[in-house]
Amino acid sequence: MNIQVRERPEPASPVAVKTAIADCDIHPARATPTELYPWLARRWHAHLETIGAPAYHGMMGGPPYPKAQPNASRRDAYPPEGGPQGSSLSFMQAQHLDPNNVALGVLNPLGTGQGLRNHDLATALCSAINDWQVAKWTSQEPRLKASIVVANEDGPTAAAEIRKRAGDKNFVQVLLLSRNVEPLGQRRYWPIYEAAEQAGLPVGIHAFGYGGNPVTASGWPSYYIEEMVGHSQCQQSALASLVLEGVFERFPKLNMIMIEAGFGWAPSLVWRLDKVWQRLKSEVPHVKRPPSEYISERVWWTTQPMEDPEKREHLLELIDWIGWDRLLFATDYPHWDYDDPSRVLPAGVSDANREAFYLGNALQLYGLA
């Protein structure tokens, strides 16, 4: 959504009257292509300028499904000093953090080293992104927290990056994407989960990524809308893989967050998982309890893009089935499908649930309460 605000002055004291919120999905961008160079070995500067950063799809730059707007971002979010949307801290503060009274903002950088075919380059870029998040964002703005971005296709190296950042209060989670070379429950990714658990950090799984697999189980679709709607299906398969490969059983303190892929699918998926598990549990003896138990104890969902039924009571019933303690409010700033915190919840939600939804659940999960 685009909100044209620049021509109008902000109301005099919005912060004082708005309740504080957590925004669990903010996308910081680099102002220039070379902004990471100070944290990147010289070898990689030349590599990026000659060969680029090849991913598991054919495009040298940009995504294979063109976005709906430049950088998939709000047209009103270009910083006045130039650069792409989301690349200016001062403008993010003025346009989003201050007027919406964001008390906690979790940064999820995209377009990093994740999902690159050259794993050494991926590792270098992810490490640089993590340094950059601290230098440019979290050290300048205490309301913002960073995600440890890891080159997940190389499990041991990714685990080393997590260990390097463990204990650093700038970071509140490990960030993965949903679409990878293999489903996320596969063993190649287990070193990441082991390191995250040891560091006491949840693993956030954000929609997107390219792992070389068609983005539907029946091949490549035609349109961006199919990719966008399809994130919920990719996320369902990723979560099913995590449960059925036994990740939650093997790493009993590990929590996970499903980011930007909807949450409406959760009840139906869980009912299906439980039903099929009853029939086929002998195939997966490492899954010792019904899938619903792992998911209800260990999985959270960010809210954006908010489920939006015709009848608002349907939304409230849906959240009742998932649990009001499971949802983490997110806006997806500065992306085009941004959710406005003042508009997402219907009337009729108790004060306690409203507070949990907007702030309390996030503070609790991220250990900031």
Added chain:
Amino acid sequence: MTAPIAGGVDCDVHPAVPHLTSLLPYLNDYWRDQVTTRGMTDLISQSYPTCSPISSRPDWRPAQGKPGSNLDDMRAQALDRFQVSHAICNPLYGVQMVFSEDMADALCRALNDWLAKEWLDREPRLRGSIVVSLQSVEKAIAEIERCARDPRFVQVLLLVTGDMPLGKRAYWPIYAAAERLGLAVGIHAGSAYHNPPTSVGWGSYHIEDCVAQAQAFQTQLTSLIVEGVFVRHPTLKMVMLESGFTWLPPFLWRLHKFWRGLRMETPWVDRAPLEIVRSNIRFSLQPIDAPPDPVTLNRLFDHMQSDELLLFSSDYPHWQFEGDAVLPEGLSDDLVKKIMIDNPHATYPRLKVPVAKETMP
């Protein structure tokens, strides 16, 4: 338990091909020779391993042979038991998995002839689905036209996962043929395994493939709607078979929201996704991915905002329910009648066509 009423239509039963050799009488000399000379094995898909618990209810599993391979068993366990007027046969035999379009076509023709001869001829309550493979659209249409001369065939049967999303324009001539001939297009769970079985790659376990069917239906529904299949074919009915349906409401909320935001990309989609589903898409009743309490289930029906979407199915012999609980608890009498009789007849116009003997060409 809600009791079934007599005269219903069971929209998803699975007669099993006992073995690839059962199709030999229906293959020509060349293909019979290919099958035998090359030592081809039985075409059993990983989607339904014969001995997997999902492939048969324990009390429906025969002492020998594949579940669903015996007509007398089907009569006793499903047709008589649920007092149906009709049952629609959806053979799940792995003919879609082969890569050669010629071989796939020969096997589909044999399978359809086998169904007509060994099942439809012997049991007047049975109706058939025309199994086609999508390796060749041209051959699929020829097979649809050939079988459609027999009014006992009431739909075209596709698998939910194959080579390309089903909304792709290359497949539209198939939908045109179905619409022209008064056939529904049934899309059944199962994969040709020409792509990884999930949208995030290959899992390790059979159970993952089972869970993934629901996600595959969701992406196919997106594809069919946004490519514009129902703009071109407004009277075409498509039936999601063994798809589950409790995912539908939140799926449609999400699709609707993105459709509103991204209409410029697919401007030909002239109606809201929910309206398209109401007019063109139906779902078989089983499996019911929901807790077994009537309150939640009735909330889910309310979220679906239509009582015309569901078609009665037992999914015989697959293991979806126990005893006679083919209908979930808490359905109103009106809804039972809609699901068992009215909705299937509205979906399959050929059920009303009188059937003469010896109709198969």
